[in-house]
Amino acid sequence: MAEEKKYKTGKAKKTLSVDVLKYVSKYYIEANRAKKKGSKPICYHTSLDPIEIDYAMGIIPMLPENFAAICGALQIAPDLIEVAEQRGCPSDLCSYFKNHFGYMEGGKDLPSMKDAFDMNLIVLPDPDIVCSLRNICRLHPIWMRQVARFYNVPAFTMDAPQLHPKTSLSKIDDHYIEFGVSQLKDYISFLEKHTGRKFDMERLSETVALSDRLSKIFEEIYELRKVTPCPVGGEDLNSLVFFLVTEAGSQEAVDVAQGILDEVKDKVRRREGALPEGTEEAHRVSFVGIPPWHDMATAFTYMQKYGATSVDEIYVRAFSGFAGRMDPSHPLESLVRKYFFIYPTTTEQALRLINIEDITGYGIDGFICWNLTTCRLISTLIARLKAMYDLFNIPYVTCDADQVDPRQYNVEQVRNRLDAFFENLEE
Amino acid sequence: MELSIKKPFFTPKDLSWHERAKWWKDKGKRVLGYLCSDFPEEIVYAGGILPIRILGSNEAISEAYKYSINPYSCYVTRSILDIALKGELSDFDGLAITTTCDACGLDIYWRMEDQVKGSFPFLYLLPRPSISKTESSHKFFRVELFRFKESLEEFLQEEIPKSSLAHAIKVYNQNRSLLREIYDLRGEGFISGVDAASAVFSSMGNPKDESNLLLSRMIEEAKVREPKSSAAPRIHLSGSVLFNLELFELIEDLGGTVVSDDLCVGSRYFWDPVSTDRDPLEALATRYLDKEPACPCMNTESKVEDRLNFILMMLERYKADAVVFCLHKYCDTHQLDYQILAEELEEREIPFLVHIIEQNIGTAQLRTKLEALFEIINGRG
Ligand code: SF4
Ligand code: SF4
Ligand code: SF4
Numbered sequence: 001m002a003e004e005k006k007y008k009t010g011k012a013k014k015t016l017s018v019d020v021l022k023y024v025s026k027y028y029i030e031a032n033r034a035k036k037k038g039s040k041p042i043c044y045h046t047s048l049d050p051i052e053i054d055y056a057m058g059i060i061p062m063l064p065e066n067f068a069a070i071c072g073a074l075q076i077a078p079d080l081i082e083v084a085e086q087r088g089c090p091s092d093l094c095s096y097f098k099n100h101f102g103y104m105e106g107g108k109d110l111p112s113m114k115d116a117f118d119m120n121l122i123v124l125p126d127p128d129i130v131c132s133l134r135n136i137c138r139l140h141p142i143w144m145r146q147v148a149r150f151y152n153v154p155a156f157t158m159d160a161p162q163l164h165p166k167t168s169l170s171k172i173d174d175h176y177i178e179f180g181v182s183q184l185k186d187y188i189s190f191l192e193k194h195t196g197r198k199f200d201m202e203r204l205s206e207t208v209a210l211s212d213r214l215s216k217i218f219e220e221i222y223e224l225r226k227v228t229p230c231p232v233g234g235e236d237l238n239s240l241v242f243f244l245v246t247e248a249g250s251q252e253a254v255d256v257a258q259g260i261l262d263e264v265k266d267k268v269r270r271r272e273g274a275l276p277e278g279t280e281e282a283h284r285v286s287f288v289g290i291p292p293w294h295d296m297a298t299a300f301t302y303m304q305k306y307g308a309t310s311v312d313e314i315y316v317r318a319f320s321g322f323a324g325r326m327d328p329s330h331p332l333e334s335l336v337r338k339y340f341f342i343y344p345t346t347t348e349q350a351l352r353l354i355n356i357e358d359i360t361g362y363g364i365d366g367f368i369c370w371n372l373t374t375c376r377l378i379s380t381l382i383a384r385l386k387a388m389y390d391l392f393n394i395p396y397v398t399c400d401a402d403q404v405d406p407r408q409y410n411v412e413q414v415r416n417r418l419d420a421f422f423e424n425l426e427e
Numbered sequence: 428m429e430l431s432i433k434k435p436f437f438t439p440k441d442l443s444w445h446e447r448a449k450w451w452k453d454k455g456k457r458v459l460g461y462l463c464s465d466f467p468e469e470i471v472y473a474g475g476i477l478p479i480r481i482l483g484s485n486e487a488i489s490e491a492y493k494y495s496i497n498p499y500s501c502y503v504t505r506s507i508l509d510i511a512l513k514g515e516l517s518d519f520d521g522l523a524i525t526t527t528c529d530a531c532g533l534d535i536y537w538r539m540e541d542q543v544k545g546s547f548p549f550l551y552l553l554p555r556p557s558i559s560k561t562e563s564s565h566k567f568f569r570v571e572l573f574r575f576k577e578s579l580e581e582f583l584q585e586e587i588p589k590s591s592l593a594h595a596i597k598v599y600n601q602n603r604s605l606l607r608e609i610y611d612l613r614g615e616g617f618i619s620g621v622d623a624a625s626a627v628f629s630s631m632g633n634p635k636d637e638s639n640l641l642l643s644r645m646i647e648e649a650k651v652r653e654p655k656s657s658a659a660p661r662i663h664l665s666g667s668v669l670f671n672l673e674l675f676e677l678i679e680d681l682g683g684t685v686v687s688d689d690l691c692v693g694s695r696y697f698w699d700p701v702s703t704d705r706d707p708l709e710a711l712a713t714r715y716l717d718k719e720p721a722c723p724c725m726n727t728e729s730k731v732e733d734r735l736n737f738i739l740m741m742l743e744r745y746k747a748d749a750v751v752f753c754l755h756k757y758c759d760t761h762q763l764d765y766q767i768l769a770e771e772l773e774e775r776e777i778p779f780l781v782h783i784i785e786q787n788i789g790t791a792q793l794r795t796k797l798e799a800l801f802e803i804i805n806g807r808g
Pocket of ligand 3: 501502503504527528529530531667668724755757758759760761
């Protein structure tokens with residue numbers, strides 16, 4: 001249980017003024033209101049689904065993964081996970097999934113949930129439909145199928161096949177695009193059938209344009225982080241993922257992101273870094289993996305004592321799309337390019353590009369790999385990256401930590417590892 | 428036809444990887460390893476190459492950790508990597524990998540490409556959609572099968588004609604129907620669970636035409652035998668890969684018998700035939716995507732209900748009393764599907780047990796669980 005933890009894990013110090021939780025609560029409140037009134041259907045998704053289509057059709061996308069991350073940050077995930085495990089959920093399974101499974105299977109009514117959610121402000125409204133595009137992990141679509149069974153609602157699944165290794169991202173074969181477009185069309189028919197709403201291609205062009213703008217702003221923010229001192233740290237960038245995964249295609253996300261970009265530009269102009277005043281930027285690191293939402297302080301603030309800051313996070317960049325800009329005049333193809341060719345389905349070259357080339361681009365001294373033993377995808381990615389770092393003699397450290405579940409978390413061990421890593425860098 | 432194969436019915440324990448490949452290579456022919464029951468071997472066979480299934484084994488990992496492999500991946504994955512990294516596949520000309528689950532297919536491909544450079548003159552990653560039963564998925568996969576065939580032709584420096592593909596499909600379908608017949612005979616007590624399983628294991632490593640001769644002989648011999656009484660607890664095995672026959676043997680030791688399964692080393696490998704009334708590549712694309720029983724990791728959209736129906740059909744066909752799920756640790760997809768299958772079996776009052784395996788099947792603990800299950804079955808009379 002959370003209160004038995006030996007070490008009080010904590011929140012990271014912010015390096016930006018935006019209050020993400022305020023936007024998150026607003027989003028959840030509006031979704032619950034719409035659910036109650038029956039004004040807009042709720043569609044559950046797994047991350048990196050083409051939610052621009054939902055926005056174009058007036059459907060509200062909700063992501064149980066995002067919800068799980070919030071539960072992690074609020075330190076209530078362990079209670080929900082315990083419910084899941086009591087219901088026979090294997091403990092080796094993804095904690096995001098277990099968190100949601102526990103929530104569905106009775107965790108929703110736990111007293112700790114009610115307290116933590118500040119009078120029920122952040123409550124997941126029940127879905128009317130569910131969807132999952134398998135482009136990240138194999139668990140995603142099965143998760144949504146289980147949700148569909150639980151709530152007895154229709155489910156739709158899409159699939160992004162692995163790119164052939166000899167394919168380059170700039171020359172994706174036609175049959176990949178065709179397969180993607182055909183599935184998106186089927187998704188649209190599914191939504192029309194089950195929500196009674198009409199699809200309008202022009203409206204989709206608009207949401208795609210907004211989504212592209214959002215990705216572009218994030219790219220600009222990342223470009224600005226190449227500057228020394230880095231104006232904004234990984235602690236903030238990670239929480240901004242909410243806008244990328246839940247609000248891609250909305251005007252609000254673009255407005256918030258624009259405000260953040262202006263703030264970052266301003267900081268660059270003033271040469272103000274992410275580190276506290278008076279601390280010189282001595283090391284620049286790249287953060288690999290899903291952050292431990294329950295202890296962002298150790299993941300990001302702790303390194304400040306070594307004058308270190310995280311200047312790049314593959315996790316965040318994965319959400320803004322790898323395969324180039326979107327073209328609103330070809331909205332479906334653009335969505336395929338954005339969502340079907342992301343890290344896990346794309347080629348090793350892309351992985352190298354975003355990892356190794358960053359070393360020079362961002363002036364990175366080393367990698368902090370946050371290993372997730374309950375996630376096949378992340379643990380495999382990190383194992384392979386380690387082999388690559390060894391090959392190129394790149395400094396790295398690996399810390400085992402669940403993204404939302406601190407029950408097995410050994411914060412002293414993690415901090416000792418970070419100490420050793422930074423002491424080595426200093427040598 | 429005279430048999431030339433090295434060892435007629437073998438289990439993976441009986442032959443090393445070198446032995447399985449070498450006798451065929453000594454005839455001046457080529458060998459290609461493949462990793463998953465959803466791999467269209469027919470194309471390889473049509474090119475005169477012997478496809479051999481690399482299952483992994485329950486030997487301890489000795490090399491792979493040095494290469495920083497993922498310790499949190501299933502033992503099948505870790506073991507295959509170990510076998511390859513130790514050089515045990517050095518007699519293989521090629522390795523073809525279907526994109527499977529998150530820790531397996533792709534990672535193995537890149538490890539081979541990066542860390543065992545040049546070990547396989549032909550190394551291929553076959554992108555396979557995990558959506559089936561739709562026109563667009565069939566179309567997509569047909570293009571990928573065509574590409575695979577082209578790459579193989581380039582490697583062989585000769586064309587694989589349509590007629591060879593059609594012939595391969597015929598031979599493979601014959602193998603499938605013979606294995607079904609063996610399953611039926613096992614259901615009636617003419618063949619033991621262990622023997623039927625070794626027929627499947629050897630079919631995954633022997634040339635199919637010769638394998639078919641062997642299976643036909645096995646069937647002829649079985650038919651004239653006295654059938655064993657069917658009073659013993661009759662078990663359906665569910666899961667993915669088993670490295671060897673230990674589990675089948677354990678069940679027989681305890682007085683039970685395996686009468687059916689939905690394993691990747693069982694019915695998932697051979698149950699559905701390939702249609703012969705259309706273009707061979709199209710037929711292969713359709714069969715390998717749509718086949719039953721589906722794998723939850725390769726068919727993410729296929730409803731668990733389909734898998735349940737397949738299991739229920741098998742339970743009825745072979746009059747099985749109970750289901751034994753043997754699932755690999757860190758195999759998320761099978762474990763997720765299990766949750767629902769268990770619920771459904773419980774509702775139907777069908778006895779079952781679940782056992783998580785890793786390097787070994789954990790005989791001692793499993794024995795106790797099986798004994799308890801058998802008591803329930805026997806108690807029901
Ligand atoms: S990618 Fe990993 S952490 Fe994310 S949902 Fe899948 S298993 Fe869970
Ligand atoms: S479990 Fe699925 S991916 Fe693994 S070997 Fe069987 S069919 Fe292939
Ligand atoms: S499907 Fe399961 S058993 Fe097969 S390779 Fe993947 S994780 Fe392992």
